[in-house]
Amino acid sequence: MQLSETGESRVQGYLFVLERSLNTFLPRDVVRDAVREIESHLRERVLAATAAPNEREAVERILAELGPPLRVAQAYSAERTIEEAVATGRLVPIVRAVGHLASTTVIGFFAALGLLVGYLTAFAFVAIAVLKPIFPANVGIRYVGGFPVALGAQFPLPPGEHMGGGYAIIPFALACGLGIFVGTHRGARAFLSWWRNRTVS
């Protein structure tokens, strides 16, 4: 089947969306090669197809068999970005993989939001442990009117308030920070592993 101008622009549109999706997480040369391969697949299928009952339906059938461009991009994502994150367990690949999912899927967005809260909470606890020896009067359990209301740092401390907990807050904050960090990190890895198993082919 020879493609008409309309059929050709439909194929080019598909490849354009695929390229845009892949560009968000893959190096340019890898994207070029992947798009070239998918285009080769489409040309092969088009060449072997008959334009019956009409060209439009034939092209749509070929594209449907290939899968929506976002799904194909997700499969690449699962095989590369997510694979690296799950396999290595390193922070940077995990953040990159979650960031990619957050920008392309709704589930990924909410997962990234949850993980961001987890990582920030862990960071806040570690920051308390680090800041306590430097600013002993401004970091700890904040007491207002004799009642504990918060854990953290306050600069400057308003009159009538004081920070309690003493230096015992340091091991407590460190343990909480590291615990939450490890929990969040494991959660991120488990989520990516689940996502990879869900999307690969």
Next chain:
Amino acid sequence: MPLEVWQEQLRRGSLDLAILLTVASGPRYGLAIIQHLEAFTDLVVSEGTIYPILGRLTREGLLDAEWVEGEAPHPRKYYRLTRSGAKRLAHMKEEWRAFAGKIARLMDASERPE
């Protein structure tokens, strides 16, 4: 676990082996691999998702990829098994046969009265 999930896991777990078996007899390009898999199995659900797997197997050094021009009106990317891919395939076949044999024995035993 629902049956569909188990079937999906089974299918996914055997896809690498199926792809390596497909190129074991000689180099094939993407669509030829898909057509071969479709002729013998129902492992391919969405054609576009096979290419990222081919890419991974190439990165892992199990396959070698090469663009060939002039054979068709468009270039084709051929995949061939590397030496390390052939070794891996031999191990995978061995593992698969042993595993399938054990499950078959287990099924036979489950059908025999105590």
